[in-house]
Amino acid sequence: MPRYEVRLAETVNAPLSEVFDFFADHERFTTLFGSHCMRIREGELEANGIGSVRRIGSGRSSFDETIVAFEPNRRIDYQVTRGSPIKNHLGQILFTSDNGRTQIDYVIRFDPKIPCTGKLLVLVLRAMWKRNAPQALKGLERA
Numbered sequence: 001m002p003r004y005e006v007r008l009a010e011t012v013n014a015p016l017s018e019v020f021d022f023f024a025d026h027e028r029f030t031t032l033f034g035s036h037c038m039r040i041r042e043g044e045l046e047a048n049g050i051g052s053v054r055r056i057g058s059g060r061s062s063f064d065e066t067i068v069a070f071e072p073n074r075r076i077d078y079q080v081t082r083g084s085p086i087k088n089h090l091g092q093i094l095f096t097s098d099n100g101r102t103q104i105d106y107v108i109r110f111d112p113k114i115p116c117t118g119k120l121l122v123l124v125l126r127a128m129w130k131r132n133a134p135q136a137l138k139g140l141e142r143a
Helices: 016-024 026-033 118-142
Strands: 004-012 037-041 053-056 063-071 075-082 086-098 101-112
Touching: 004 118, 016 026, 016 075, 016 086, 016 101, 016 118, 026 037, 026 053, 026 118, 063 086, 101 118
Parallel strands: none
Antiparallel strands: 004 101, 037 053, 053 063, 063 075, 075 086, 086 101
């Protein structure tokens, strides 16, 4: 079991299907952390579904994430499958509807590849989310 965990919980004043579609779209999803990506492999049944691979970043600092669970309007799980300073990774995003609003429960679990860097990576992930996610999610509320 991975040693570090980042839990990010949000409520978005937008319908579940719109919020899920935002998170399922690789290019829009990475804006939550202030990054960019491209899909390098389509999923088995849906372009961004199970088996889909997104490459985040560019050059030597890029890494790949593969979608390993995809249940529309309910759940998206992904794993880092190439690159990155982490290992034993699982990102899990759960969605629930609450009177026209959407609850997001997002957990990232991992072990650092470099000893003693886990706490720093947790802080970096939280800071990137805090800096970028509110603005991206507000965009959904205006739509």
